[in-house]
Each structure stands twice: as structure tokens, then as C-alpha cells.
Amino acid sequence: MERDVDVIVVGAGGCGLTAAIAAAEAGASVALLEKEDRAGGNTWLSTGSVPAAGSRFQKDAGVDDSPETMTADLLRKSGPHDAEETVALLARESAALVEWLVDDHAVDLQLITDYKHVGHSITRLHAPAARKGEFLVKDLVAAAERLGVEVITGNPVAGLIVEDGEVVGVRVAGERIEEYELRAGAVVLAANGFGGNREMLSKWIPEIAEAQYFGAHGSTGEAVAWADELGSPLANMGAYQGYAAVAYPHGSIVSWTTVEMGACLLSPQGKRMGDETVGYSAFAPVVSAVTEESWVVLDQRIRDYVKGNEEEFADLVGIGGVVEAADEAAVAAIIGADEAIVTATLGEFAQAAQGQASDDFARTDFGFGALQKPYFVVRSIPALFHTQGGVTVTDTAAVARADGTTVPGLFAGGGVAAGVSGKDGADGYSSGNGLLTAIGLGRIAGTNAAQTAAR
Known part of the structure; x- marks a missing residue:
């Protein structure tokens, strides 16, 4: 040939x-x-x-x-x-x-x-x-x-x-x-x-089809279609990697090490939405089912630790994507939520992290422990990364x-x-x-x- x-x-x-x-x-x-x-x-x-x-x-x-x-x-x-x-x-x-x-x-x-x-x-x-x-x-x-x-x-x-x-x-x-x-x-x-193919997403993964896509623009599925046409069975087509917290409007990921070290995610109402430690992918549909945007709340220990180990997060800090909040009232002001709700949410989260109460979502891993003031807040959105x-x-x-x-x-x-x-x-x-x-x-x-x- x-x-x-x-x-x-x-x-x-x-x-x-x-x-x-x-x-x-x-x-x-x-x-x-x-x-x-x-x-x-x-x-x-x-x-x-x-x-x-x-x-x-x-x-x-x-x-x-x-x-x-x-x-x-x-x-x-x-x-x-x-x-x-x-x-x-x-x-x-x-x-x-x-x-x-x-x-x-x-x-x-x-x-x-x-x-x-x-x-x-x-x-x-x-x-x-x-x-x-x-x-x-x-x-x-x-x-x-x-x-x-x-x-x-x-x-x-x-x-x-x-x-x-x-x-x-x-x-x-x-x-x-x-x-x-x-x-x-x-x-x-x-x-x-x-x-990057909305038609294929709607067919195979409708739950994430309308989420913002943060993967490579060239991922449009034609190669999958070519092999399919030649008789190759398609498998695991409903599976995907999501990311629960992409910094908005900056577009970089909010490192999930923040969560592993003790951060939580709050809705626009100032409430947590689930056990964040299930992972950045598994938590993405949890967030999308509640809101189009959320806020990652961490403290200075977490900010400095991740900044010192991960360049992308250091870049996010450098461009002002990680905003300091002196107390619960300041967190509420950043989010636009009721101060009493944010205060209650973070208080309950601290009690769970200290072992003084069970977590409402059965979270058991709190990294460095209870968050300490001042807090730091990152506005984020859930996204699809790849199928x-x-x-x-x-x-x-x-x-x-x-x-x-x-x-x-x-x-x-x-x-x-x-x-x-x-x-x-x-x-x-x-x-x-x-x-x-x-x-x-x-x-x-x-x-x-x-x-x-x-x-």
C-alpha cells in the first residue's frame, strides 16, 4: 500500500x-x-x-x-x-x-x-x-x-x-x-x-450539557463518531469530569487542595450544599443543581499553604481572585447573603471541624481544622472539564x-x-x-x- x-x-x-x-x-x-x-x-x-x-x-x-x-x-x-x-x-x-x-x-x-x-x-x-x-x-x-x-x-x-x-x-x-x-x-x-459539542452532550450527559465548558475548544467529538461509525461500541458515555469551583471571572480552577485543607463552599444564600470532600468532580453537579455560582471560603493558613505549593493558585491570589473578609459579616457582604445565615453556617461548620457536633452532610475530613479569622473568599462557578x-x-x-x-x-x-x-x-x-x-x-x-x- x-x-x-x-x-x-x-x-x-x-x-x-x-x-x-x-x-x-x-x-x-x-x-x-x-x-x-x-x-x-x-x-x-x-x-x-x-x-x-x-x-x-x-x-x-x-x-x-x-x-x-x-x-x-x-x-x-x-x-x-x-x-x-x-x-x-x-x-x-x-x-x-x-x-x-x-x-x-x-x-x-x-x-x-x-x-x-x-x-x-x-x-x-x-x-x-x-x-x-x-x-x-x-x-x-x-x-x-x-x-x-x-x-x-x-x-x-x-x-x-x-x-x-x-x-x-x-x-x-x-x-x-x-x-x-x-x-x-x-x-x-x-x-x-x-x-465542546453541545449536541452530543445533550444526548449523552444532559445533566451537565448547559454548564460552562472549560475544556479545550477542539474537543468536539468527531473522532468518537468516526470509530462509532466503524462499529466500535461506545462505553461509559454518561461519565464526565466536572469541576465544582472555577474562579469567576478569572477562569482558573480554585485548587481543591483548599477543600482538603478545610475550606467549604457556600451558595448565594450563604449555606453549604453538601460534603465537599467527595471531590471536585463529584461536587460539580451538587453545586449546579443549586446555583450558577458559589463561594469558596478558606482561611489564611489554607491560602498561604496552597499558594506556596501551587503556581496556578498563587496566580489567582496575585490577580485579586482571593478576597479577604475580616469576619462572618464581611463574608456575607461579599456573597450578598444574610449575615445571620452565614454566621450560623460557618459556626456549625467550625463545630463539626472541632468535633463538637456532627456535620450536617456527614463530612469527616477538615484538613487543618476549624477555619480561623480572617476568612478568604473566592467567587466560583461549576463547570464541565471533559467527557x-x-x-x-x-x-x-x-x-x-x-x-x-x-x-x-x-x-x-x-x-x-x-x-x-x-x-x-x-x-x-x-x-x-x-x-x-x-x-x-x-x-x-x-x-x-x-x-x-x-x-
Whole structure:
């Protein structure tokens, strides 16, 4: 078969970049196509945190972990779903994945030891020092370029070329380029999910369809649709990652470490809405069911701790997104709520944190303990970050058909593939699940796509 390149990767986020690196490392020539003008996708917008069990970084820190423990943690959070085998696969591969990125490709990933984050019983998140996904993206781009892979931005793939049931290339078309075809021995779909497609959201996840979307604009679901048309069963399509508190109008996340250290969220009426420690994703629909905006209330200890550890939160503090409030009356004034209600809410929250009363929402973890004056307040809104459903893939990241066969020449990872965050809703999401399937399946897909092309 005539080909222009060995492997085509569609999408240059974390999944696509990792797939390109793996394919090039295996000796394949790679075309990495990105519809937007910049590589990164949702990975750029993330904290860059990749969970890994049994890594040498954990061992160096005295952390005892295993793929079995990680699998159990993720399934405990997600509940039963359609991609449980993928959970076990990624947990088994996770330590080698992180070590490969760090040791072989100079990607800055360090074990986060000061918190576990949602869904994990053990400290296993590995992230850039700044805990910002843009640094992970920059490192991955540099690694790809060292292997001779160019990120071709502004080149949106409009469809797959399929001949005799086999995927043999892609068709590229956009407003600013002349349409062309590119042929290859294998194609990797790494174009993320459908968070930016209101029609697909209304069909599959109506509960979050009207929420503000804070993911990458290029995540419009076409790659999921292409694989679906080729007979791949869709799985876990109702699952998604939400975020309960995006700073408004600033647009950056209010780090959930604030909640883990003892912050709470208040409604416009000055009342709490639930147990915030269920996680930033699980709490998003709780907030959206009550209000379009809320307020995160913390204290100076929490502000200074998170500011000192997380650059994005430090930036939010620097631009005035974290407002000081001397007392309950000042908090009420910022929110526009009744002072008596805010005073009662924060008083009851303090009693629960001190163990003097049970929490109305059964919250048991209060981090540093009761909030101390002065308070600090962040105005926020709930949002959708990315979808977690997609097409069925095998343990080689090949796109599977309903009859158990695979689509020849087609692989998928990241948001295109079925995620590991449960069947429906936002409460099955554990921290790092999105990057786990992106980076983890990306490496597997790239390696196997190169092998397919070589055959």
C-alpha cells in the first residue's frame, strides 16, 4: 500500500504527543496533526498530574504502593463500569510509564507528597514542579521534536480514509488550508472527547450539557463518531469530569487542595450544599443543581499553604481572585447573603471541624481544622472539564468492534477511548484519571501503531 508516513496521530494533546513519541521511538515516521493553533488540548489546562503505582519515586519517598491497590482505589471510586479491564491495564503500566517519560524523555514529573487527592488512598500523583499541565505539554513537545516529530498545528482532520474495512489514512480539511489526504500504515485517534459539542452532550450527559465548558475548544467529538461509525461500541458515555469551583471571572480552577485543607463552599444564600470532600468532580453537579455560582471560603493558613505549593493558585491570589473578609459579616457582604445565615453556617461548620457536633452532610475530613479569622473568599462557578466516555479499545489500544474483532489500522486513547471514571455522572472521577488514559493509552497506542505499520 502506498503511504506518506508510517503512523498518523490525530490530536496533539497529552495522548497524541505521547503516542507520537512512542511510535517514533519504535522507529516509525510520524505525522502529528492538531486542529488548533497550539498543541496541548485538555492536558495544557490540567494540573499535569499522572497517577502511578509502584514508581521508583514512590519507593524513594518510602511510599508502598502497587497496581492492585491503585486498581482497587479507582474502582472503589468509579463503581462498576464498561472499561474495568482498562483500569487494571493502566495501573500495571503506570509506574513504567512515568519512569519512561522522566528517564528516557526528560519530562519533569515529581511525586506529590503533600496530598493524595480525590480517589487515592496513597500518594501516587506525579506532576510537573509547577503543577501546571502546560509544562507537561512543553516537555512532551520537546521530546517529540528530539525524535524528529513535528507538531503540525492548524490542520484539522475531517475524516478517516477506509478501504476494504481498513483505515489507511485521513482527510485533512479546514477553512485556512487546502484539503488533502494523508496515507499511513496506522492511525491513532487522540482528539479527546466531546465536551465542546453541545449536541452530543445533550444526548449523552444532559445533566451537565448547559454548564460552562472549560475544556479545550477542539474537543468536539468527531473522532468518537468516526470509530462509532466503524462499529466500535461506545462505553461509559454518561461519565464526565466536572469541576465544582472555577474562579469567576478569572477562569482558573480554585485548587481543591483548599477543600482538603478545610475550606467549604457556600451558595448565594450563604449555606453549604453538601460534603465537599467527595471531590471536585463529584461536587460539580451538587453545586449546579443549586446555583450558577458559589463561594469558596478558606482561611489564611489554607491560602498561604496552597499558594506556596501551587503556581496556578498563587496566580489567582496575585490577580485579586482571593478576597479577604475580616469576619462572618464581611463574608456575607461579599456573597450578598444574610449575615445571620452565614454566621450560623460557618459556626456549625467550625463545630463539626472541632468535633463538637456532627456535620450536617456527614463530612469527616477538615484538613487543618476549624477555619480561623480572617476568612478568604473566592467567587466560583461549576463547570464541565471533559467527557469520560468513548469507544471500546483492547489492551493494545486497538479500536474494537462489537464482535470482538478490531478495526484494522485504527487505535485510540485519551478522551476518544472509554474512560475509567464509571458509567455515568461525575462522582466516579479520581484525580488524574483523564491524564492516566491519555498518557497511558497514548504510549500503548503509539507503540502498537508503529508495530502495525511495520507489518
